[in-house]
Amino acid sequence: MVKQTEGKEKAVRHHTAAQESLRRxxxxxxxxxxxxxxxxxxxxxxxxxxxxxxxxxxxxGAASPAPTAxxxxxxxxxxxxxxxxxxxxxxxxxxxxxxxxxxxxIDEYEQGHPGVTIDWKDxxxxxxxxxxxxxxxxKNSPDVxxxxxxxxxxxxxxxxxxxxxxxxxxxxxxxxxxGIYNSTVFDGKxxxxxxxxxxQVLYMNTSLVKKAGLDPANPPKTKEELYxxxxxxxxxxxxxxxxxxxGANILPSEGVPILDEARTGAxxxxxxxxxxxxxxxxxxxxxxxxxxxxxxxxxxxxxxSEQVAFELSGPSFxxxxxxxxxxxxxxxxxxxxxxxxxDLRYSNSMNLVVPKGSKDPQAAADFAAFVTNADNQTAxxxxxxxxxxxxxxxxxxxxxxxxxxxxxxxxxxxxxxLDKAQEYYLGIPAAGDINTAVSKELQNIILNGGDVKKGLExxxxxxxxxxxxxxx
Amino acid sequence: MNQxxxxxxxxxxxxxxxxxxxxxxxxxxxxxxxxxxxxxxFMMGPFLWxxxxxxxxxxNVFAFPPPIFPTFVKLTNYxxxxxxxxxxxxxxxxxxxxxxxxxxxxALSLTTAYPLAKMRFKGRSLVFAILVSTMIIPSSTAxxxxxxxxxxxxxxxxxxxxxxxxxxxxxxIFLMRQxxxxxxxxxxxxxxxxxxxxxxxxxxxxVPMVKPxxxxxxxxxxxxxxxxFLWPIVVLDDPGKYPLAAALTYLNGQFAYNFGWIxxxxxxxxxxxxxxxxxxxxxxxxxxxxxxxx
Numbered sequence: 070m071v072k073q074t075e076g077k078e079k080a081v082r083h084h085t086a087a088q089e090s091l092r093r094x095x096x097x098x099x100x101x102x103x104x105x106x107x108x109x110x111x112x113x114x115x116x117x118x119x120x121x122x123x124x125x126x127x128x129x130g131a132a133s134p135a136p137t138a139x140x141x142x143x144x145x146x147x148x149x150x151x152x153x154x155x156x157x158x159x160x161x162x163x164x165x166x167x168x169x170x171x172x173x174x175i176d177e178y179e180q181g182h183p184g185v186t187i188d189w190k191d192x193x194x195x196x197x198x199x200x201x202x203x204x205x206x207x208k209n210s211p212d213v214x215x216x217x218x219x220x221x222x223x224x225x226x227x228x229x230x231x232x233x234x235x236x237x238x239x240x241x242x243x244x245x246x247x248g249i250y251n252s253t254v255f256d257g258k259x260x261x262x263x264x265x266x267x268x269q270v271l272y273m274n275t276s277l278v279k280k281a282g283l284d285p286a287n288p289p290k291t292k293e294e295l296y297x298x299x300x301x302x303x304x305x306x307x308x309x310x311x312x313x314x315x316g317a318n319i320l321p322s323e324g325v326p327i328l329d330e331a332r333t334g335a336x337x338x339x340x341x342x343x344x345x346x347x348x349x350x351x352x353x354x355x356x357x358x359x360x361x362x363x364x365x366x367x368x369x370x371x372x373x374s375e376q377v378a379f380e381l382s383g384p385s386f387x388x389x390x391x392x393x394x395x396x397x398x399x400x401x402x403x404x405x406x407x408x409x410x411x412d413l414r415y416s417n418s419m420n421l422v423v424p425k426g427s428k429d430p431q432a433a434a435d436f437a438a439f440v441t442n443a444d445n446q447t448a449x450x451x452x453x454x455x456x457x458x459x460x461x462x463x464x465x466x467x468x469x470x471x472x473x474x475x476x477x478x479x480x481x482x483x484x485x486x487l488d489k490a491q492e493y494y495l496g497i498p499a500a501g502d503i504n505t506a507v508s509k510e511l512q513n514i515i516l517n518g519g520d521v522k523k524g525l526e527x528x529x530x531x532x533x534x535x536x537x538x539x540x541x
Numbered sequence: 542m543n544q545x546x547x548x549x550x551x552x553x554x555x556x557x558x559x560x561x562x563x564x565x566x567x568x569x570x571x572x573x574x575x576x577x578x579x580x581x582x583f584m585m586g587p588f589l590w591x592x593x594x595x596x597x598x599x600x601n602v603f604a605f606p607p608p609i610f611p612t613f614v615k616l617t618n619y620x621x622x623x624x625x626x627x628x629x630x631x632x633x634x635x636x637x638x639x640x641x642x643x644x645x646x647x648a649l650s651l652t653t654a655y656p657l658a659k660m661r662f663k664g665r666s667l668v669f670a671i672l673v674s675t676m677i678i679p680s681s682t683a684x685x686x687x688x689x690x691x692x693x694x695x696x697x698x699x700x701x702x703x704x705x706x707x708x709x710x711x712x713x714i715f716l717m718r719q720x721x722x723x724x725x726x727x728x729x730x731x732x733x734x735x736x737x738x739x740x741x742x743x744x745x746x747x748v749p750m751v752k753p754x755x756x757x758x759x760x761x762x763x764x765x766x767x768x769x770f771l772w773p774i775v776v777l778d779d780p781g782k783y784p785l786a787a788a789l790t791y792l793n794g795q796f797a798y799n800f801g802w803i804x805x806x807x808x809x810x811x812x813x814x815x816x817x818x819x820x821x822x823x824x825x826x827x828x829x830x831x832x833x834x835x
Contacts, residue, residue, distance in 0.1 A: 162794025164780075165625075193790035196774035203688035203775050209697070373603035385795050392799040393602040453796055 153184045154432045157211040159201070161419070164191035170452055178439055185432060201424070205229055210426025212433035213440075215264065218252050218492045219500075221420050225253060225260035226498045231423040232258040236434035244443060244459050249418050252492035261420035262441040263458035265450060267383035268416040268490045269406045270482040271295070272390075274308075276400045277378040281305040288404040295379070295407045299357040302378045309356050311379040312363035312371040315515050317507035318493040320345060324411040327507065332497050333536060335529035337507070343521050350515050362512050373397055381406060383417050384454060384479040403479035405486060416490035418458055456484055463487060499535040506531035582609075595619070595804035602800045618805035626788055626806065632813075635784040638703050638773070639766040645708035646762050647755065653709075654717030655743055659729060669718070676711050684775065691776060698778045706772065707765070713758050720754035721747065756824030763817050767810075785810050
């Protein structure tokens with residue numbers, strides 16, 4: 070009987086884990102034991118597949134001499150490759166909703182590039198990382214893969230992705246928002262092309278806000294104001310301010326970097342770092358922030374059950390709220406996110422990468438550049454209620470016109486901060502271990518009453534240890 | 542004169558005490574039943590909540606307190622999710638995978654456990670110790686190795702590739718060994734005296750004696766294969782060949798998310814497990830207690 074219930078619970082848990090990982094990629098890779106285990110195995114494999122990648126890249130260069138990147142990435146009129154290429158293109162959870170969109174896109178590309186066929190496959194988020202890791206060692210590596218920044222940067226720092234710099238032209242590189250594009254550039258090598266994205270906005274339960282005697286038309290502009298509002302809401306209605314996860318990314322958003330400039334040691338065990346953590350601790354004690362390390366699925370539950378008045382999240386939060394709590398959805402508005410000391414808003418992007426095992430990295434990069442060009446990003450964003458990562462797309466009036474739905478409020482609020490948006494990433498192979506170490510200590514301090522200074526020192530020691538540990 | 546009255550009073554005293562004993566029994570029993578019922582409800586809570594959510598489209602899923610019993614019943618979630626996912630096809634795929642997996646698992650664990658339990662040969666305990674020691678290796682680390690091995694066999698994309706890595710389960714071997722050890726040696730000896738071959742003894746005498754153990758393996762493996770989604774997705778390239786649990790993960794994409802559908806799909810997918818459990822639960826209980834005793 071117990072076993073049986075476990076089975077059912079597991080089925081449900083899979084789903085929630087997936088939701089959470091979509092929005093909170095930083096925790097997804099850390100928490101999933103499966104992924105953690107396979108990541109270790111990848112270390113061994115990446116050496117092997119690195120060789121494969123180099124070989125195929127070399128062969129390729131010989132077969133089609135001097136592929137001029139600039140010309141071949143232009144959507145039309147590019148020279149046809151000398152041989153027939155079949156590219157395997159993996160996306161995350163886009164079928165069947167976007168079947169028509171992609172079939173049209175692929176048809177268009179195949180017609181413009183005779184000899185190239187695109188084999189589009191769509192996998193659920195839960196499985197794509199494991200599947201990619203498994204195939205990375207074998208011969209059937211895909212050619213173009215859709216990944217979030219966290220996972221793309223982990224794979225890149227471990228040497229599993231192809232460097233796109235020699236494969237794409239400058240106008241492709243400069244077409245994206247800098248903050249987002251640079252999050253997957255390491256040592257001058259570009260590992261991913263940003264695709265659809267979203268920055269955090271502030272969702273507000275207007276009925277709770279009004280009950281507390283506050284005016285939703287005049288929303289909080291700074292984090293301090295947000296805390297003040299939350300205190301008043303707590304006092305008048307009993308509901309908390311918001312729920313969040315105490316992850317490592319909280320520190321940089323308040324201007325405290327995790328690592329030093331050279332990425333060789335911890336840099337958060339300072340007075341400034343201690344002040345940030347102390348403030349978080351106080352906020353939790355006051356009831357401004359829920360006393361729970363709430364992952365994305367828990368945040369949805371807190372907001373849907375009106376236990377909190379705010380939610381800090383990207384535009385896709387609406388997709389979850391709309392079907393799970395239609396009554397709360399009606400009372401919710403979206404406004405620009407109040408920022409902390411660093412005045413930055415995190416974006417959360419999906420990228421296209423070319424694994425090193427790709428049979429034809431040049432053709433793969435061409436196709437990736439086609440999918441992520443401004444026109445196609447604009448079209449996809451309109452279809453999917455996401456934001457494009459290309460600067461030109463955002464000039465489209467669609468991203469500034471409101472029809473007063475929650476979707477368009479969030480879209481506009483989010484689009485406004487795209488140029489300042491940054492991804493959270495560390496860009497070193499030990500990133501996963503560092504994130505785990507820091508968030509564990511943060512939780513210990515904030516939720517279990519640990520000492521601030523001692524906790525930060527302990528976290529810093531673990532981080533330094535993780536950096537020094539031989540990972541390659 | 543005195544005797545009968547004394548007898549009567551003793552009788553009435555006895556009757557009295559018997560009545561109070563019965564009363565006490567009823568009280569303890571009912572308290573026990575109430576506690577057990579509450580416990581059952583507690584364990585069933587998440588499932589009942591899922592059921593209620595699936596039956597009430599348009600309601601706040603995360604309303605507080607969570608609804609355990611539906612206040613109204615509407616089947617739109619079920620009809621919509623049935624239209625979204627091709628259930629018959631995926632259930633068919635799952636049945637193929639599950640049947641293959643069960644057959645391999647049973648055959649291999651029975652034939653491995655029997656010699657380990659009943660035959661005397663050199664290195665028997667060493668073999669068993671090695672088998673058991675592999676249980677500490679977490680299976681998730683084996684994913685890449687399994688993929689490479691299956692690829693080397695050329696089985697990527699086939700159902701055999703899906704079931705092969707989990708065809709040998711040390712836990713099942715362990716369970717069957719314990720069950721075989723509980724069968725008296727006399728049975729095997731009597732078979733030998735009658736001149737039966739080892740294979741005949743195994744199939745005709747021993748296997749029928751360990752039916753409860755077989756039922757336990759059937760149930761556990763059925764659930765494991767039915768719920769397994771990660772490995773099938775990794776090894777199968779064509780989503781049309783996916784089992785149901787893998788197909789259900791498409792329901793919680795960032796864009797197609799609908800909790801009512803997830804709830805309805807999950808309920809539909811666990812129904813077969815409940816059915817199998819209802820039919821095997823008698824053996825299951827026997828098997829578990831047998832294994833613990835053995």
